[in-house]
Amino acid sequence: MSPILEVKGLQTSFGAVNVLAGVSFAVEPxxxxxxxxxxxxxxxxxxRAIAGLAPAQAGSVKFDGEEIxxxxxxxxxxxxxxxxxxxxxxxxxxxxxxxxxxxVTEPYRIQGMKDKDLDAEAKRLLELVNLPAHFADRYPxxxxxxxxxxxxxxxxxxxxxxxxxxxEPTAGLDVSVQGELLxxxxxxxxxxxxxxxxxxxxxxxxRHIADRMGILYLGRLVEEGTTEAIFDEPRHPYTHxxxxxxxxxxxxxxxxxxxLKGEPPSLLIRPKGCEFRERCPMASDIxxxxxxxxxxxxxxxxxxxxx
Amino acid sequence: xxxxxxxxDNLSVDYETARGDLKALRDISFDVKKGEIVGIVGxxxxxxxxxISSILRLTAPNTRFRQGEVRFKGDDLLTMPERQMRNLRGxxxxxxxxxxxxxxxxxxxIGRQMVDIQHRTKVSKSEKRSIAAKxxxxxxxxxxxxxxxxxxxxxxxxxxxxxxxxxxxMSEPDLxxxxxxxxxxxxxxxxxxxxxxxxxxREFHCxxxxxxxxxxxxxxxxxxxxxxxxGAVVESGDVREIFHDxxxxxxxxxxxxxxGHIKERARVLPTIPGEVPDLANLPDGCIFRDRCExxxxxxxxxxxxxxxxxxxxxxxxxxxxEESST
Amino acid sequence: xxxxxxELSIILRGVAKDPLGLLGLIIxxxxxxxxxxxxxxxPYDPIGMNIPxxxxxxSLSHWLGTDSLGRDxxxxxxxxxxxxxxxxxxxxFGAMAIGLTLGMIAGYGPKWLDNFLMLFFDTVRxxxxxxxxxxxxxxxxxxLQTIVFVVxxxxxxxxxxxxxxxxxxLRNSEFILAERAMGASMTRIxxxxxxxxxxxxxxxxxxxxxxxxxxxxxxxSFLGLGVKPPTPSWGALLKDGYALIRQTPWLVVGxxxxxxxxxxxxxFLGESLRDVVDPKLRKNR
Numbered sequence: 001m002s003p004i005l006e007v008k009g010l011q012t013s014f015g016a017v018n019v020l021a022g023v024s025f026a027v028e029p030x031x032x033x034x035x036x037x038x039x040x041x042x043x044x045x046x047x048r049a050i051a052g053l054a055p056a057q058a059g060s061v062k063f064d065g066e067e068i069x070x071x072x073x074x075x076x077x078x079x080x081x082x083x084x085x086x087x088x089x090x091x092x093x094x095x096x097x098x099x100x101x102x103x104v105t106e107p108y109r110i111q112g113m114k115d116k117d118l119d120a121e122a123k124r125l126l127e128l129v130n131l132p133a134h135f136a137d138r139y140p141x142x143x144x145x146x147x148x149x150x151x152x153x154x155x156x157x158x159x160x161x162x163x164x165x166x167x168e169p170t171a172g173l174d175v176s177v178q179g180e181l182l183x184x185x186x187x188x189x190x191x192x193x194x195x196x197x198x199x200x201x202x203x204x205x206x207r208h209i210a211d212r213m214g215i216l217y218l219g220r221l222v223e224e225g226t227t228e229a230i231f232d233e234p235r236h237p238y239t240h241x242x243x244x245x246x247x248x249x250x251x252x253x254x255x256x257x258x259x260l261k262g263e264p265p266s267l268l269i270r271p272k273g274c275e276f277r278e279r280c281p282m283a284s285d286i287x288x289x290x291x292x293x294x295x296x297x298x299x300x301x302x303x304x305x306x307x
Numbered sequence: 308x309x310x311x312x313x314x315x316d317n318l319s320v321d322y323e324t325a326r327g328d329l330k331a332l333r334d335i336s337f338d339v340k341k342g343e344i345v346g347i348v349g350x351x352x353x354x355x356x357x358x359i360s361s362i363l364r365l366t367a368p369n370t371r372f373r374q375g376e377v378r379f380k381g382d383d384l385l386t387m388p389e390r391q392m393r394n395l396r397g398x399x400x401x402x403x404x405x406x407x408x409x410x411x412x413x414x415x416x417i418g419r420q421m422v423d424i425q426h427r428t429k430v431s432k433s434e435k436r437s438i439a440a441k442x443x444x445x446x447x448x449x450x451x452x453x454x455x456x457x458x459x460x461x462x463x464x465x466x467x468x469x470x471x472x473x474x475x476x477m478s479e480p481d482l483x484x485x486x487x488x489x490x491x492x493x494x495x496x497x498x499x500x501x502x503x504x505x506x507x508x509r510e511f512h513c514x515x516x517x518x519x520x521x522x523x524x525x526x527x528x529x530x531x532x533x534x535x536x537x538g539a540v541v542e543s544g545d546v547r548e549i550f551h552d553x554x555x556x557x558x559x560x561x562x563x564x565x566x567g568h569i570k571e572r573a574r575v576l577p578t579i580p581g582e583v584p585d586l587a588n589l590p591d592g593c594i595f596r597d598r599c600e601x602x603x604x605x606x607x608x609x610x611x612x613x614x615x616x617x618x619x620x621x622x623x624x625x626x627x628x629e630e631s632s633t
Numbered sequence: 634x635x636x637x638x639x640e641l642s643i644i645l646r647g648v649a650k651d652p653l654g655l656l657g658l659i660i661x662x663x664x665x666x667x668x669x670x671x672x673x674x675x676p677y678d679p680i681g682m683n684i685p686x687x688x689x690x691x692s693l694s695h696w697l698g699t700d701s702l703g704r705d706x707x708x709x710x711x712x713x714x715x716x717x718x719x720x721x722x723x724x725x726f727g728a729m730a731i732g733l734t735l736g737m738i739a740g741y742g743p744k745w746l747d748n749f750l751m752l753f754f755d756t757v758r759x760x761x762x763x764x765x766x767x768x769x770x771x772x773x774x775x776x777l778q779t780i781v782f783v784v785x786x787x788x789x790x791x792x793x794x795x796x797x798x799x800x801x802x803l804r805n806s807e808f809i810l811a812e813r814a815m816g817a818s819m820t821r822i823x824x825x826x827x828x829x830x831x832x833x834x835x836x837x838x839x840x841x842x843x844x845x846x847x848x849x850x851x852x853x854s855f856l857g858l859g860v861k862p863p864t865p866s867w868g869a870l871l872k873d874g875y876a877l878i879r880q881t882p883w884l885v886v887g888x889x890x891x892x893x894x895x896x897x898x899x900x901f902l903g904e905s906l907r908d909v910v911d912p913k914l915r916k917n918r
Contacts, residue, residue: 038493038494038495038496039463039464039493040463051814053810053813053814073816076816077816080814080815080816084814084815085811085814085815087807087810087811087814088807089807092806092807092808093807093808093810093811094808094811095808095811095812095825095826096808096830097826097829097830098825098826106812106815106817107815109821110812110815110816110817110818110821111816144351144582144583145351155815174350174351174520175350175520175522175561175564175565175566176350176560176561176564176578176579177578177579178564178566178576178578179564179566179576179577179578180578180580182576183575183576183578186574186575201493201494202494203494204565204566204567204569205566207566207569207572208566208569208572208573208576227572228572241495242494242495245494245495245497245498246494246523246567247497247498247501247521247523247524247526247527247567248523248526248527248567248568249522249523249525249526249550249562249565249567249568250526250550250568251526251527251546251547251550251551252547252551253526253527257498259498259499260495260499263463263465263466264463
């Protein structure tokens with residue numbers, strides 16, 4: 001089976017700032033891929049570039065075999081039925097003066113499908129995300145964070161897309177409702193056969209929703225593999241630091257924390273050699289060389305001093 | 308001399324709105340001892356913002372203090388004259404916010420702001436600058452002298468938060484209120500901030516009131532924990548007691564739902580179904596009743612916050628088995 | 634549609650709660666009512682001459698007296714209100730509509746278009762309105778349409794700039810990005826998603842602008858460059874009264890008082906509207 005999404009060497013710069021320095025990954029149909037990274041890693045730019053909302057100066061993005069990097073908005077428009085996005089700010093991504101009904105049926109209007117019974121579609125979509133039917137008349141400011149998120153999911157599913165790109169789907173949600181959203185996404189994915197790319201810095205979320213994950217640092221993937229493999233045996237020191245930085249809800253937990261030194265370097269002055277070198281607890285002289293991406297048994301790694 | 312620094316005593320606060328009174332805080336009681344780190348755990352709508360603004364007396368015009376006292380070193384802050392309150396704020400009681408940009412004035416340099424904060428001390432300007440530089444070093448900002456000239460936007464989010472901590476601790480407050488200081492930060496930065504706070508707390512001996520909905524951080528940092536839900540305290544106690552032997556269903560469910568706690572990939576994650584009740588239209592009885600799996604008929608009556616053992620309080624009928632068995 | 638009704642009533646209720654706003658609402662209401670029904674409520678024919686009754690002081694039959702041609706002042710005041718609104722409303726709302734459209738395009742479209750439109754706005758704004766009006770009147774001759782045109786042309790940049798700023802602010806919001814992600818065209822984004830969020834601010838501006846335009850029309854008519862006599866205008870009344878101020882001072886009252894009332898009324902209403910609309914905008918964001 002060919003991948004539903006294939007990204008190769010994606011590069012994006014905003015002026016002099018090189019945000020994405022060559023990102024490559026692939027998503028199989030029905031798979032959930034998590035792109036993990038911290039602020040400044042470029043993870044939001046990755047999905048925006050894929051969706052054509054951010055520029056991509058070089059590289060290839062193939063959706064269902066078709067090249068979409070750099071195509072015109074006109075050429076992209078029909079594909080927007082198949083690629084749906086969910087944004088980080090749950091209420092902020094909803095047009096404030098539209099009712100929920102109009103918000104979830106907006107994709108139909110945009111694609112010119114006005115002959116459909118939009119009221120019925122709205123009902124169907126609200127049911128899909130477990131929102132009571134009377135929510136159709138509400139406005140975004142009348143919704144809680146969790147409810148607004150679900151409206152975003154409903155909207156994303158309106159035209160039965162093949163691929164969902166979700167930017168921090170659980171950000172801003174209380175812990176007690178995060179599970180609800182993740183369960184919903186998992187369920188929908190199973191029922192509708194969706195493929196998903198999830199951007200997050202929350203490793204706990206990744207564990208429960210992603211099949212495979214990639215760790216992004218400074219606009220480049222440093223490690224990639226199945227979620228289990230990465231959690232059980234992280235090989236890149238950065239991955240290891242990220243995983244150990246998770247405080248556990250147990251006051252007696254003895255934490256083997258690997259401290260990361262300093263802050264991520266400025267994107268204007270990328271370090272020479274391995275870009276993680278200056279903060280890496282395992283750095284040595286060999287790291288002055290530029291590490292290359294190597295794949296072994298489906299596990300990708302860019303490191304000269306792996307664990 | 309009492310050990311207690313801050314005492315919240317039966318505090319009830321409403322907001323008057325067009326829809327009716329929003330009962331944001333109902334009968335809140337807990338205290339903070341000198342040098343202690345107390346965590347307030349609560350999700351959206353639990354009342355923590357109202358609590359903080361009540362302690363600092365920086366409340367919205369439609370706030371109504373219905374009952375209770377907020378005693379700081381024995382004095383009730385709610386009846387204190389504004390001039391005295393102003394002297395306390397920023398010197399005896401300091402605060403850091405979730406969004407560091409709220410603390411910093413974007414058009415003034417960091418150095419200028421840190422010098423301004425010291426307006427009550429009677430030392431020279433250059434003295435104040437060197438104190439500011441020392442504080443920046445204490446929070447791990449490299450090259451502090453040079454950095455004093457820079458503006459907030461020239462720093463990353465993590466650094467801005469550290470500067471906010473430096474500014475808050477400069478006056479050596481007795482009480483530091485930290486309102487979700489790490490919620491907006493990545494995990495690795497969060498860890499750095501927490502460790503820094505721990506070091507500084509040991510050095511300055513201030514008490515910290517740490518508000519967060521991130522259970523892992525609370526578990527790591529705090530000595531005692533107060534769990535709030537929809538405007539009420541449902542449980543409070545020693546951090547070990549709360550995490551290892553929670554006595555309120557909400558606390559139990561909250562710990563269960565925290566994904567950090569679930570090691571294996573779960574098909575279906577636990578969640579607390581339902582929504583937080585409308586504070587203008589409170590249900591009868593226990594506030595958590597509608598979402599609680601263990602609710603019984605007794606819960607139609609509001610359970611009082613009872614002392615279960617030394618230092619551990621909970622508001623739940625399940626802790627009081629009835630004389631006649633059900 | 635249901636929302637516009639309830640939103641309008643929410644706004645009106647908000648305005649009515651404010652004492653000055655309520656006053657403004659009442660005054661504006663009266664002016665608009667009398668302007669619409671002028672033909673039916675005037676006690677006498679406002680333009681017909683009636684020499685025998687000329688220059689009479691205010692009395693029970695003529696509440697504001699008569700002018701040098703025997704015309705009832707009150708009737709002329711009422712009709713003058715219709716004229717004032719006939720100029721102010723089309724001019725202001727026309728300017729608002731055009732300014733809104735151009736401003737949104739400037740804020741959302743390509744940079745070169747923005748630069749071009751800004752240049753255009755700044756050029757028009759640099760013309761002093763009254764001088765421009767005089768020039769146009771000299772070229773085309775005075776009439777109601779001329780004034781409407783002049784006022785509209787010179788007001789467009791103000792609305793344009795505000796609309797542009799609001800558009801620039803909203804352009805990078807997540808909901809606009811979400812619309813782009815769904816493939817919405819620029820027309821749709823501007824018309825369905827930007828416009829409703831911007832129009833509140835512009836409507837307030839318009840309400841505050843109306844008294845300025847009324848005063849402008851009165852000023853031009855006072856100079857004899859506004860509406861052609863015998864069409865009544867508050868400014869013309871002022872002019873007539875001023876010329877014969879010893880004999881017919883009531884004309885000055887008849888001309889000046891409505892201008893003052895209209896200015897106060899629309900200003901109170903506009904400020905109250907702004908207070909009501911502003912917090913709503915914040916909440917909805």
